[in-house]
Amino acid sequence: MVFTDSMGSAHRAVDPSVHSGQAFSLSVCRTLQEWFKADDLCRITFVYVLSALRWDIHGDAHKYVTKLKVRTGRRKTDNSIDALRSRAVHSVLDLWSSTFQDPTYQGSEFLELQQPDGRPLQPSYLNGGPWLSTFGHSITEFARVCRCITGHAPIGAYYHCFKINEPHGCTCGAALQSRQHVLFCCRNRYSVHYPRFLGDIASL
Numbered sequence: 216m217v218f219t220d221s222m223g224s225a226h227r228a229v230d231p232s233v234h235s236g237q238a239f240s241l242s243v244c245r246t247l248q249e250w251f252k253a254d255d256l257c258r259i260t261f262v263y264v265l266s267a268l269r270w271d272i273h274g275d276a277h278k279y280v281t282k283l284k285v286r287t288g289r290r291k292t293d294n295s296i297d298a299l300r301s302r303a304v305h306s307v308l309d310l311w312s313s314t315f316q317d318p319t320y321q322g323s324e325f326l327e328l329q330q331p332d333g334r335p336l337q338p339s340y341l342n343g344g345p346w347l348s349t350f351g352h353s354i355t356e357f358a359r360v361c362r363c364i365t366g367h368a369p370i371g372a373y374y375h376c377f378k379i380n381e382p383h384g385c386t387c388g389a390a391l392q393s394r395q396h397v398l399f400c401c402r403n404r405y406s407v408h409y410p411r412f413l414g415d416i417a418s419l
């Protein structure tokens with residue numbers, strides 16, 4: 216039984232694939248392989264223990280192993296596989312963000328929204344991205360949000376664009392019922408304010 220405050224490290228310790236601590240992991244795997252071979256009943260259980268709990272012997276072990284700090288080299292340059300992977304991920308995210316500014320990539324009708332700090336909302340792979348992580352819990356809500364963000368909604372401008380035999384004008388009398396019109400200036404007041412954040416769309 217292994218008590219650990221880092222399940223990520225526990226996984227890594229028995230992960231033989233290429234990573235910064237692969238040599239250590241291979242050594243662990245080799246040792247465990249012998250041990251598992253010896254008896255079918257041999258098994259390991261990893262138990263997650265918060266180090267903040269300072270639990271008895273686990274607390275002592277945590278204190279013991281964390282008091283030794285080893286600096287790796289004089290310069291801060293880190294050329295480990297993990298660091299190189301992290302740099303590659305950041306460069307891909309940068310490229311994704313800059314590509315996302317291109318209307319031909321995101322679509323000419325894509326609705327720009329802001330992050331709480333005022334910066335434009337950017338795509339991300341974390342938790343499925345900001346749009347999915349906000350609305351992914353509800354299929355119907357997400358469908359409505361997609362229609363609003365992409366402009367593919369049952370409104371006059373969409374009917375006009377795709378030559379659908381439906382009225383192009385708005386119920387308020389405006390000649391064209393565009394998304395901009397519905398969200399921003401329709402006298403019939405579909406919404407009380409122009410949406411700036413993702414959460415605003417759901418309330419429309």
Ligand SMILES: [Zn+2]
Pocket residue numbers: 385386387388389396397400401402403
């Ligand atoms: Zn209107």
